Amino acid sequence: MNMNYANTEYVKIDRQDRVITVQLHRPEARNALSSALMHELVDTLRPLDQDPSVGCFVITGSDRFFAAGADIKEMAAKSHMQVTAEDYFAGWEGFTSLRTPKIAAVAGYALGGGCELAMMCDIAFAAESARFGQPELALGVIPGIGGTQRLTGLVGKAKAMDLILTGRTMDAAEAERSGLVARVIPDAQLMAETQAAAVQIAAYSKPAVMAARECVDRALEGGLREGLLYERRVFHGLFATKDQREGMQAFLEKRAPRFTGR
Numbered sequence: 001m002n003m004n005y006a007n008t009e010y011v012k013i014d015r016q017d018r019v020i021t022v023q024l025h026r027p028e029a030r031n032a033l034s035s036a037l038m039h040e041l042v043d044t045l046r047p048l049d050q051d052p053s054v055g056c057f058v059i060t061g062s063d064r065f066f067a068a069g070a071d072i073k074e075m076a077a078k079s080h081m082q083v084t085a086e087d088y089f090a091g092w093e094g095f096t097s098l099r100t101p102k103i104a105a106v107a108g109y110a111l112g113g114g115c116e117l118a119m120m121c122d123i124a125f126a127a128e129s130a131r132f133g134q135p136e137l138a139l140g141v142i143p144g145i146g147g148t149q150r151l152t153g154l155v156g157k158a159k160a161m162d163l164i165l166t167g168r169t170m171d172a173a174e175a176e177r178s179g180l181v182a183r184v185i186p187d188a189q190l191m192a193e194t195q196a197a198a199v200q201i202a203a204y205s206k207p208a209v210m211a212a213r214e215c216v217d218r219a220l221e222g223g224l225r226e227g228l229l230y231e232r233r234v235f236h237g238l239f240a241t242k243d244q245r246e247g248m249q250a251f252l253e254k255r256a257p258r259f260t261g262r
């Protein structure tokens with residue numbers, strides 16, 4: 001069975017038997033994760049999560065961009081008061097609370113929120129073209145959707161500090177060596193190999209699969225909830241700085257930022 005259905009503006013859905021593949025589709029913004037995209041993604045997956053005939057989700061982007069991060073245009077003018085009052089990014093908890101296993105199939109850039117989205121999935125597979133990074137310091141802020149917490153849990157403090165503090169990207173081979181992704185796959189085979197893994201997972205008892213992933217998470221997530229909230233509040237706090245305005249405005253104007261430490 002191969003059915004296309006429930007496509008929304010930014011999220012394309014394909015169903016093959018028990019596997020749902022979700023393709024982020026916002027090419028003009030390099031799949032930047034706007035609030036609208038996030039809501040479409042979560043609203044689309046929530047009913048499928050409850051459906052016992054759905055055994056696995058595959059989350060992917062295009063062959064060049066998994067996702068270029070949170071939407072800088074959307075964030076640039078927000079005030080500290082706004083991001084705190086909205087609890088900006090809290091909506092992503094709707095994605096992480098899905099109980100059906102999620103595999104990220106990453107080709108091309110997974111930056112900022114894109115890298116964080118891959119880490120919110122249970123497994124990430126990388127095409128050889130994949131590039132991972134947390135470049136938020138270049139925007140005058142820090143990762144705000146779990147980057148400081150999940151990246152450190154996956155790759156350890158040394159690599160997490162290197163990536164977050166320098167803003168450099170990591171290629172697929174280094175990401176696999178470091179524990180960020182489970183497999184590196186030639187680009188042409190990324191989707192087929194991911195689908196095969198998803199079919200295997202979906203063939204098992206769904207309650208048993210859900211139990212397995214929740215237990216694995218328990219091994220790592222002691223304190224994660226507090227860490228995520230702390231990170232989000234610190235992220236919000238940086239919207240009180242001139243450097244956040246400058247960093248995001250400079251990106252939009254395609255120029256180097258001039259940070260003043262204020």
Ligand code: CAA
Nearest residue numbers: 028029030032068069070071072073111112113143144145
């Ligand atoms: N948000 C909003 N718009 C974005 C975007 C983003 N994260 N990334 C790219 N775009 C937009 C650009 O503004 C540009 O729009 P215009 O055509 O209107 O000028 C369009 O997408 C194409 O972008 P580029 O010309 O830069 O495309 P490229 O192919 O040359 O480069 C890229 C691609 C390397 C991904 C580059 O776009 C890039 O570096 N993007 C920003 C990455 C980034 O800083 N991500 C972190 C975001 S903050 C975050 O995620 C915080 C957090 O923890 C949640």
